[in-house]
Amino acid sequence: MSSALLKGGIASVGVGSAGLGGWAISSHLNNTVASVLSSKGYKLTSSLKESEQDAAWKKVTRTYQLEVRGDLKIKEGVVTDVDLKNWCSQNMKVQSNDALLRKASKWCVIYSSFEDKLKEEGVELEADTNSLKNRYSDLRELTNEVSKITPDSGTGDENGRKLKKWCEKMVHLSYSDDSVYQTFKKHCVKATTPVAGASG
Structure with a gap:
């Protein structure tokens, strides 16, 4: 419950709006990250109009700073909106695996914030x-x-x-x-x- 609002427990705020449960790796072999996300009902942030993307990636960055934990990090150190945008762009066409899907479903898709x-x-x-x-x-x-x-x-x-x-x-x-x-x-x-x- 409210433990998700505690700094240490922030990661318990879930994976994303569509709710992935566990990724069944075997069913995603030979599929790209983008195609798996699409099949689960996610919409990619990169699919937004160009005029809406800057604000969307800044929003992702603010959420990242609050919710990132070890297995969701895209890199060590400070991560900017440009880093997140580039990471998502580079990984959409990669063959899917559990670790990539967890990150991509968190940082590369359209979601609602509390705001x-x-x-x-x-x-x-x-x-x-x-x-x-x-x-x-x-x-x-x-x-x-x-x-x-x-x-x-x-x-x-x-x-x-x-x-x-x-x-x-x-x-x-x-x-x-x-x-x-x-x-x-x-x-x-x-x-x-x-x-x-x-x-x-």
């Missing part, structure tokens, strides 16, 4: 540090993780500023587990105020 889901739902991150300060005490197992954040300088309660910065970082997680997303929303989203109905 995308918030936009879809018409809700925003809470920016008021005083409101966030009140939520800080309700973080439970996330308290330790959020407390390590160095807040941006500014006025307002320090814990509120820490939570604000944490939310702004976690909004780039990939959406695959709704319970994780709902936990994130509970701590990070602006409370909606009911609109008073016009009395007539």
